[in-house]
Amino acid sequence: MRAPMTIRGHGEHLSFGVRPSGDGSLEGRRGCIEVVCGSMFSGKTEELIRRIKRARLARQRVLLFKPRIDNRYDDVKVVSHEGLKAEATAVASSAELLSFVDVATAQVVGIDESQFFDDGILDVAESLANAGIRVILAGLDQDYRGRPFGPMPALMSIAEYVTKLHAVCNRCGAEACRSQRLIGTEGQLFVGGAADYEPRCRRCFVPGVVDG
Numbered sequence: 001m002r003a004p005m006t007i008r009g010h011g012e013h014l015s016f017g018v019r020p021s022g023d024g025s026l027e028g029r030r031g032c033i034e035v036v037c038g039s040m041f042s043g044k045t046e047e048l049i050r051r052i053k054r055a056r057l058a059r060q061r062v063l064l065f066k067p068r069i070d071n072r073y074d075d076v077k078v079v080s081h082e083g084l085k086a087e088a089t090a091v092a093s094s095a096e097l098l099s100f101v102d103v104a105t106a107q108v109v110g111i112d113e114s115q116f117f118d119d120g121i122l123d124v125a126e127s128l129a130n131a132g133i134r135v136i137l138a139g140l141d142q143d144y145r146g147r148p149f150g151p152m153p154a155l156m157s158i159a160e161y162v163t164k165l166h167a168v169c170n171r172c173g174a175e176a177c178r179s180q181r182l183i184g185t186e187g188q189l190f191v192g193g194a195a196d197y198e199p200r201c202r203r204c205f206v207p208g209v210v211d212g
C-alpha cells in the first residue's frame, strides 16, 4: 500500500518568524511570490488582508496596492465582501506600482485584484521578489467565461506558493470555483459586486452567458 500523500500547508510563505526580524537590511532577506486565487466570494481579499495584518503585527514594512479600475467600494482601501479593510494605493499600471516601492525598505508588497494588471506585473513581481521582498498577489483566476484571467496563470507559474480558495456554489452547495455572471454586461474587465455575480461549481456554471 502506498504511503498517504503529504498534506502541505495552505501556501502562506513560511518566512513569518523565520526571516531575520524586521530590521529591513538587505542581508538575509529572502523574497518570494505568493498567489491567492479563486472565484468571486472565495475569500481571496480576506486572505490577503489577513496576511498583510500579520506582517504588520511583525512590524514589517508593508505596501498594499490595487488597480485603479476597481472602485467598487472605496478608492483608497482594499475592502473584502465581508467588509474587512486595509489602506491601499490605487495604481493605473504595473509600472506605476513599481514606482511606489522603495526596494531598499519595503519588506512586503500586497496586490489585490491582480487579474486586472497588465502583463508587466510579472516582471514587477519577479524584480521585487529578487530584491528580497515578499510579494502577495490576490486575484480571480478565471473570468466569467471560466477562462484564465489576465496575468493570473503566469503569476501562478512563477510563484513559490499558490493558494486556491473556493466559494460555495449558489445552486447546489458544492465547492465553487467559477463566477457566474447574472447581468448582461459585455467585456472581461467588467467589475461587479455581490449582486452581479454568484459563485458556481463546475456542474452548475454556464460559461459566458447571463444565467440568473
Ligand SMILES: [Zn+2]
Binding pocket: 169, 170, 171, 172, 173, 174, 200, 201, 202, 203, 204, 205
Ligand atoms: Zn453547483
